[in-house]
Amino acid sequence: MQSTTKPEDIIRSHNGTLPELKKVSSVQKRELIFILTSKDYVDALAAHDTSVEQFMSESGLNFRILDEPLLTVGLGVAFSVNDTRGIDKELSETLDEMRKDGTIRRIIEKYLSDPDRYLNDKGDNYEK
Known part of the structure; x- marks a missing residue:
């Protein structure tokens, strides 16, 4: 390693x-x-x-990748607790739309061969 x-x-x-x-x-x-x-x-x-x-x-070499990862990483976006602009809700809504219309899947497919490995059953990897 x-x-x-x-x-x-x-x-x-x-x-x-x-x-x-x-x-x-x-x-x-x-x-x-x-x-x-x-x-x-x-x-x-x-x-x-x-x-x-x-x-x-x-x-051109092949390796077997285990199904279960050693670690699952979650990413997040931080906003000030004093922010009143509502961009946290706007971002959540936009990500929801992107999940529903397949945009998130299409983005992942551009870079990774198996997008389903990176999408949970909601179709994304973010939580509101």
């Missing part, structure tokens, strides 16, 4: 939540994790699935 990344932090501090690992190796450059795996120097790698998919499409 790449040094100083969230996957490294999760694996090195798993506190018994992951299977016992014989050895964990970290490297500085992201490209090296794929080379080590493709040459069978390591059995598995921990990385963001989007970077693995990008590497596979560029290199």
Whole structure:
């Protein structure tokens, strides 16, 4: 795995939540994790699935990505509690419209091969 990344932090501090690992190796450059795996120097790698998919499409190599992620990340937008402009509601309404008309799916499809992996059953990954 790449040094100083969230996957490294999760694996090195798993506190018994992951299977016992014989050895964990970290490297500085992201490209090296794929080379080590493709040459069978390591059995598995921990990385963001989007970077693995990008590497596979560029290199022609195939890796199996586990269905269950080590971590699910949520993103948010913060507004001042004193903001009275109503842009929080406008943003929520706009995102709702984008979900309903398929805009969110079309945007994700431009960058990722399997948009369903990134959409929950509401069709998005945001909460109001």
